[in-house]
Amino acid sequence: MTATSKENPRKTKQKTARGRPRDTSKNKAIINAASRLFLEKGFDGTSMDDIAKRAGVSKQTVYSHFACKEVLCSEAISLAVKRYSPDTALENVEEHSLEADLRAVCDKFARLLLGDDSVAMANLLVTSAPKGLEFAKIYWNAGPQAMHGKLQEFLQHWIDQGALSIGNTSKAADLLSTLLKGKVHFLRSIGLIDTISEKQIQENVEDTVKIFLKLYGT
Amino acid sequence: MTATSKENPRKTKQKTARGRPRDTSKNKAIINAASRLFLEKGFDGTSMDDIAKRAGVSKQTVYSHFACKEVLCSEAISLAVKRYSPDTALENVEEHSLEADLRAVCDKFARLLLGDDSVAMANLLVTSAPKGLEFAKIYWNAGPQAMHGKLQEFLQHWIDQGALSIGNTSKAADLLSTLLKGKVHFLRSIGLIDTISEKQIQENVEDTVKIFLKLYGT
DNA sequence: GAATTACTGGACTAATGAGTCCAGATAACC
DNA sequence: GGTTATCTGGACTCATTAGTCCAGTAATTC
Numbered sequence: 037m038t039a040t041s042k043e044n045p046r047k048t049k050q051k052t053a054r055g056r057p058r059d060t061s062k063n064k065a066i067i068n069a070a071s072r073l074f075l076e077k078g079f080d081g082t083s084m085d086d087i088a089k090r091a092g093v094s095k096q097t098v099y100s101h102f103a104c105k106e107v108l109c110s111e112a113i114s115l116a117v118k119r120y121s122p123d124t125a126l127e128n129v130e131e132h133s134l135e136a137d138l139r140a141v142c143d144k145f146a147r148l149l150l151g152d153d154s155v156a157m158a159n160l161l162v163t164s165a166p167k168g169l170e171f172a173k174i175y176w177n178a179g180p181q182a183m184h185g186k187l188q189e190f191l192q193h194w195i196d197q198g199a200l201s202i203g204n205t206s207k208a209a210d211l212l213s214t215l216l217k218g219k220v221h222f223l224r225s226i227g228l229i230d231t232i233s234e235k236q237i238q239e240n241v242e243d244t245v246k247i248f249l250k251l252y253g254t
Numbered sequence: 255m256t257a258t259s260k261e262n263p264r265k266t267k268q269k270t271a272r273g274r275p276r277d278t279s280k281n282k283a284i285i286n287a288a289s290r291l292f293l294e295k296g297f298d299g300t301s302m303d304d305i306a307k308r309a310g311v312s313k314q315t316v317y318s319h320f321a322c323k324e325v326l327c328s329e330a331i332s333l334a335v336k337r338y339s340p341d342t343a344l345e346n347v348e349e350h351s352l353e354a355d356l357r358a359v360c361d362k363f364a365r366l367l368l369g370d371d372s373v374a375m376a377n378l379l380v381t382s383a384p385k386g387l388e389f390a391k392i393y394w395n396a397g398p399q400a401m402h403g404k405l406q407e408f409l410q411h412w413i414d415q416g417a418l419s420i421g422n423t424s425k426a427a428d429l430l431s432t433l434l435k436g437k438v439h440f441l442r443s444i445g446l447i448d449t450i451s452e453k454q455i456q457e458n459v460e461d462t463v464k465i466f467l468k469l470y471g472t
Numbered sequence: 473g474a475a476t477t478a479c480t481g482g483a484c485t486a487a488t489g490a491g492t493c494c495a496g497a498t499a500a501c502c
Numbered sequence: 503g504g505t506t507a508t509c510t511g512g513a514c515t516c517a518t519t520a521g522t523c524c525a526g527t528a529a530t531t532c
Contacts, residue, residue: 053477053531054476054477054530054531055475055476055477055478055529055530055531056476056477056478056479056528056529056531057477057478057529058477058478059478059479059529062478062479078381083518083519083520084519084520084521085519085520093479093480094479094480094481094482095480095481095482095521096478096479096480096481096522096523097478097479097480099520099521099522100478100479104520105520105521158440158443158444159380161443161444162377162380162381162443162444163296163380163381169445169446172444172446173446175444176444176446207461210436210437211465213437214432214433214435214436214437215432217432218428218432219428219432222376225376225379225380226376226379226390226393226394227379227387228387228390228391228394243425247429247469250468251465251468251469271500271501271507272500272501272502272505272506272507273499273501273505273506273507273508274498274501274506274508274509275499275500275501275507275508276507276508277499277508277509280508280509301488301489301490302489302491303489303490311509311510312510312511312512313491313510313511314492314493314508314509314510314511315508315509315510317490317491317492318509322490322491323490323491
């Protein structure tokens with residue numbers, strides 16, 4: 037059973053709603069609790085009772101808002117991804133120089149990629165890979181894919197300025213992500229380190245910028 | 255409870271073994287079955303009954319050889335890592351030229367890093383990160399750490415030859431691993447692609463060699 | 473007030489899975 | 503043969519958990 041095969045119950049609202057209306061604040065509380073718990077403990081490690089309790093709501097209410105665990109997880113992932121959308125990533129880049137701007141962008145994305153929630157999300161997806169291809173798609177499109185687009189935009193700008201010489205911008209953007217994640221992302225994933233330090237992030241950014249400019253700078 | 259806190263039962267053998275001796279072939283069968291199942295279905299997804307059945311052995315026998323699931327998994331991981339130890343990775347590198355040899359080494363390691371079992375192992379470790387810090391250590395030391403050493407050796411050779419100019423060989427070796435894994439390793443991990451094609455591997459190798467030589471070649 | 477729908481809390485079902493127990497068989501040692 | 507320890511297969515306990523059911527109560531429309 038895939039996450040999409042079961043819809044949110046009573047999704048289609050009648051024109052004139054009869055009876056007591058759904059409490060939207062409870063709906064939010066449930067998704068929020070689910071989002072935190074799934075990221076914290078993974079899909080299997082989180083029980084519906086836990087979620088109900090954390091949301092301060094009865095279990096029946098959870099099932100009244102969400103058909104099953106998979107659907108709830110799916111929505112929780114959507115929420116978490118939205119919280120981390122890189123919409124603002126390129127906004128206050130102030131176009132000083134290629135190197136300064138590249139560093140600013142890398143810094144922003146490194147913090148996104150290496151943040152606790154980001155790693156937790158990756159782990160959640162790995163854990164649920166068998167049962168949740170849908171989960172991964174939601175994440176990939178709203179997260180890394182969106183970020184990839186922003187990076188390409190950024191690179192194109194400096195290519196047009198003649199400061200970068202790149203054959204394949206898509207690949208170059210991928211390279212940036214790969215370099216920023218580096219080795220620490222994986223180490224954190226498997227629990228060999230339990231926090232990615234500020235220093236480590238800065239080091240990754242510096243290395244990435246240096247490598248990237250050496251490869252593609254004009 | 256950590257994996258090391260419970261020892262293999264009856265580990266210490268008396269000088270004169272009394273009674274029926276343990277069947278070592280069954281022991282191997284159990285570890286083998288466990289190794290395949292844990293990699294295939296993860297820690298939680300694999301039941302002790304499954305393992306017993308696949309090993310063609312009774313459940314009691316499993317518990318007679320291994321104290322608990324964690325211990326068995328730990329041994330299964332050790333075995334799997336041994337199967338993939340990169341001992342032979344540098345053997346038939348024939349010292350033609352830096353580029354040819356680097357390509358050969360990268361090819362070998364790429365196949366190691368991106369192979370089905372390697373990705374499955376990474377996923378297993380991610381899944382069991384909370385309960386099994388020990389698992390990750392076993393893996394890291396015998397796998398990536400060993401590989402890292404080999405890579406450094408290799409690089410040092412060509413530094414000595416004057417063909418490479420590298421400030422920090424450890425970091426350079428890390429970079430090689432990171433580049434070889436690239437984006438596909440993660441994509442495969444979260445189930446967005448279900449096999450890493452031959453073509454994809456070769457592309458990763460080519461890109462890595464090109465980038466690496468541009469960065470460090472003299 | 474009547475009908476309708478939502479929320480609660482707790483009991484309930486059904487499945488799964490780790491680990492134990494036991495009776496009988498088997499293989500080694502003395 | 504007697505002793506000791508392993509192996510088998512199946513029954514068993516115990517805990518967890520997804521999902522359901524229900525009786526009572528709260529909110530909203532008509």
